Amino acid sequence: MLDKQKFHQLNMASSNFFLPTALIALVATQAMAFDPSPLQDFCVADRNSPVHVNGFPCKDAKDVNVDDFFLEANLDKPMDTTKSKAGSNVTLINVMKLAGLNTLGISMARIDYAPKGQNPPHTHPRATEILTVFEGTLYVGFVTSNQANRENKLFTKTLNKGDVFVFPQGLIHFQFNPSYDKPAVAIAALSSQNPGAITIANAVFGSNPPISDDVLAKAFQVDKKAVDWLQAQFWENNHN
Numbered sequence: 001m002l003d004k005q006k007f008h009q010l011n012m013a014s015s016n017f018f019l020p021t022a023l024i025a026l027v028a029t030q031a032m033a034f035d036p037s038p039l040q041d042f043c044v045a046d047r048n049s050p051v052h053v054n055g056f057p058c059k060d061a062k063d064v065n066v067d068d069f070f071l072e073a074n075l076d077k078p079m080d081t082t083k084s085k086a087g088s089n090v091t092l093i094n095v096m097k098l099a100g101l102n103t104l105g106i107s108m109a110r111i112d113y114a115p116k117g118q119n120p121p122h123t124h125p126r127a128t129e130i131l132t133v134f135e136g137t138l139y140v141g142f143v144t145s146n147q148a149n150r151e152n153k154l155f156t157k158t159l160n161k162g163d164v165f166v167f168p169q170g171l172i173h174f175q176f177n178p179s180y181d182k183p184a185v186a187i188a189a190l191s192s193q194n195p196g197a198i199t200i201a202n203a204v205f206g207s208n209p210p211i212s213d214d215v216l217a218k219a220f221q222v223d224k225k226a227v228d229w230l231q232a233q234f235w236e237n238n239h240n
Contacts, residue, residue: 001009033191035126036107044068044093045102055193056095056102058109069100079112079240081183087117088175093191107193113138113177113184120199121174127195129167129188131175133159136184138200140165142173143174197239 001138035055044064046058059068071093079089094107101107107127111119113136131140141156158178159165167173177184204211205227211229220227 028180035103037105042069042100042195045099047096047099054160056099058102059099063237065108069098071098073097075110075187078183078185079110081112081114081117084114084117084238085234085236086120086238087114088112088176088238090119090197092197092239101193104193105188105191107195109188110188111186111188112176113175113186115177115179115181116181117183118176119174120198120201121172122199123136123170123172123234124167124190124192124195124197125170127190127192128169129173129190129195130164131159131167131188132164133161133185134185134187135161136182138184138186139176139178140174142167142171144171199235199237200232202235202237205230205233 020229039057040061043056043058046059047056049057051057071094073091075091078092081087081089089112090109091111092107092109093101095101104158111131113119138159139156140159141154144151144153144155149154157163157165175186203215210231213224213231216227217224218229
């Protein structure tokens with residue numbers, strides 16, 4: 001039978017081993033929360049592979065060609081904003097369109113805004129966004145998560161041509177063109193090959209199947225008739 005001193009030593013050794021192991025596991029878990037880092041020069045997405053992984057498996061390197069890194073995206077041309085109730089058109093270039101982006105942790109978008117158009121409040125669950133205005137003026141902002149003082153703080157700024165603004169990962173943000181007669185254009189870069197987008201109104205009132213109107217009436221502190229009316233609207237996606 002172990003005496004008390006040896007038992008204490010074994011306990012200390014076990015604790016000394018467990019703590020760094022737990023820290024390593026925690027760091028590894030945090031690292032895997034973002035896009036996987038490349039372990040070779042590139043990992044062109046094989047979108048036809050039957051293998052399911054976080055992202056896409058790599059195409060065989062011998063089958064990779066220059067067109068895997070190229071897309072004739074026509075981002076120099078104005079996009080149609082007339083079909084969107086929001087008055088905007090988001091042209092996203094992600095790994096689904098450009099296979100060479102796989103594992104590189106980046107994507108981009110051109111956003112066109114009609115006069116008084118907006119990219120409505122939304123989040124990117126997997127990416128920070130940096131946006132620059134190419135034409136016109138934009139009123140932009142984001143809202144923080146719940147703070148210690150129970151506030152959700154709003155940060156806003158009016159941007160002109162050439163200005164840059166950052167939207168932190170996962171936070172609700174928006175862009176609005178305040179002009180009555182001039183369109184606006186912006187280019188955004190995002191820190192994920194597939195950043196995702198959750199448009200708040202669409203997700204809450206246009207989900208399939210719909211969220212219970214009892215839940216939403218209580219959450220928004222409105223009558224159920226108001227919720228039913230909102231859920232009956234056509235909630236469209238301004239992304240293409």
